[in-house]
Amino acid sequence: MAASGAALCLTAVTLTGCGAVGGLTGDNEVTLRVVAADYGDNPQNSSAAYWKGLAEGFQKDHPGIKVEVDVYSWSEVDAKVAEMVKAGKAPDIAQIGAYADYAAAGKLYSTAELLSVKTEADFLAPLADAGKVKQTQYGMPFVSSTRLLFYNEKLLADAGVIGKDGKGWQPKSWADLEAAAKKLKGAGVTTPFALPLGREEAQAETMMWMLAGGGGYTDNEEGYSIDSADNVKSLEFLRDKMVGQGLTGPVEPGKLDRQAAFEAFTKGEVGMLNGHPTLMKQAEAKGVKYGMVPLPASDGSPQPAMGVADWVMAFKNGHREQSGKFLDYLYQPKNVTAFTDKYDLLPATTSGFQAKQATTNGSAAQLKPFLAALPSSRLYPVGKKSWAGVSEDIKQKIGTAVQPGGQPAKVLEEIATAARAADKG
Incomplete structure (x- = not known):
């Protein structure tokens, strides 16, 4: 995916300094730390704007949970998460290129521990299967593409x-x-x-x-x-x-x-x-x-055809319930569509796939051949560490x-x- 710029660190309301560790910020308040990759190729189309809006919308519905998002270029995001994990400061949620190493090390929640039944069942089957290690799904497909x-x-x-x-x-x-x-x-x-x-x-x-x-x-x-x-x-x-x-x-x-x-x-x-x-x-x-x-x-x-997916995972930081709520929100059809439309990518969910198929205007119509290849596509063996x-x-x-x-x-x-x-x- 396109990589650009340095890390963009933000909360749902204001920009913050990078490196803050999420934790309890009040008697009944939890802060989720999210790390995500930047799909933009310049500051004007940086993914930071998407995550800022997503966090703001989520906080309105969940006033007891705050969300901080650090957005890094694709050239550094995987290494940044690895550094955080090695230092014992893993983010609650990461949207990066691979998950299997962390799953094999027992550091991730399974999707069954996080998501509602509706959300878990919405992933396209080939992508959900690619997110499994030893028949248990840990990697949640974020976006996809075919060739x-x-x-x-x-x-x-x-x-x-x-x-x-x-x-x-x-x-x-x-x-x-x-x-x-x-x-x-x-x-x-x-x-x-x-x-x-x-x-x-x-x-x-x-x-x-x-x-x-x-x-x-x-x-x-x-x-x-x-x-x-x-x-x-x-x-x-x-x-x-x-x-x-x-x-x-x-x-x-x-x-x-x-x-x-x-x-x-x-x-x-x-x-x-x-x-x-x-x-x-x-x-x-x-x-x-x-x-x-x-x-x-x-x-x-x-x-x-060959398919490619990028991945979301949730680390075992004690915020399983809060992380699950945020992920259910992330995978709502309107939020999936907002991201895939912005970057001309393919959705990883059945509901998003159906929405794309129904669109006949602009770039979404041009994506139809890619969409047609997606359900039967083969992905890298990303479940192997x-x-x-x-x-x-x-x-x-x-x-x-x-x-x-x-x-x-x-x-x-x-x-x-x-x-x-x-x-x-």
């Missing part, structure tokens, strides 16, 4: 891939992607297909291709299957057919980050790439006309697998072996 294949309508039309109107392209297999990329290269397009396997989000790009190739990071029993035959074939396709034929542009995939690929797309230098909803606004701001379709499977068979380390291993090594002369089977075996050892440990 689609974006294409530059003008570049594909000029290359003869689609008609001059630039509409209606629907590749059926990877052979179609290869053929389109070759035409784009022949037409002089700098990067026919951007393949960002750099550190920023290599684990996401890799997972998209693995799923489309019939594989994935885990098997049906949720054991790591990173080195499966299907995954090897997927990376061999990228190595031989895309990178090997010069269809992925001048920057090595292992050195290309997601945002750099997005920026190149908005400059008209990229014909195709996998993207999330954020790219819509970036492309529109630069006047780029684009289409969006699901990334086809290698052989055209139906395969799930080993996942953070495995993700880092993928970021460091996966780019070498697809470069000319790369060895996908060897690289995937190395990552898988370390992943299984970490999982057992």
Whole structure:
């Protein structure tokens, strides 16, 4: 998600200094300390405004509970929470990128201990399942997104891939992607297909291709299957057919980050790439006309898309009841919709999902293809406390697998072996 600025610390009424520890502030008054991530990319659209309004609304209905919220950029929020936990000053509630380590350490309340039955049942099933450790849900999905294949309508039309109107392209297999990329290269397009396997989000790009190739990071029993035959074939396709034929542009995939690929797309230098909803606004701001379709499977068979979720968790600070009330309020449909509308993200609840589906205006209508992919999407194995380390291993090594002369089977075996050892440990 977008990261910007330093921490913004606020209460429901006024700005406060950072670092205050929530606790009893009166005979019958409790202060909840909340840490959240900033989804804005400048001070004007910072998430601090959303959390301030949310806290104010909650306090009006619950006069005995005060709420302080610290909003940090995505580049530092996970580390900030880790520091607080290590110092014995964990926040009551955190909205960050991962929860499994804290759940495995016994530091979190389960959702059953916190939420009303109505709220707990409202989470979309794939997201709720991803929030579980050993069949118990600790992570509450906050917002989500799926990925689609974006294409530059003008570049594909000029290359003869689609008609001059630039509409209606629907590749059926990877052979179609290869053929389109070759035409784009022949037409002089700098990067026919951007393949960002750099550190920023290599684990996401890799997972998209693995799923489309019939594989994935885990098997049906949720054991790591990173080195499966299907995954090897997927990376061999990228190595031989895309990178090997010069269809992925001048920057090595292992050195290309997601945002750099997005920026190149908005400059008209990229014909195709996998993207999330954020790219819509970036492309529109630069006047780029684009289409969006699901990334086809290698052989055209139906395969799930990749989904991503960010997480809310509540630490065992003795404020279980108060935290539960605040979380029930956070997940009310009006509050979910207010946030997802502001940042063009997908909701994590059934009620929010239905509200988005019913909307036909503006950016909400453009989100419909992403929404359609969400219910059956596959997420990272975030319920494994080993996942953070495995993700880092993928970021460091996966780019070498697809470069000319790369060895996908060897690289995937190395990552898988370390992943299984970490999982057992």
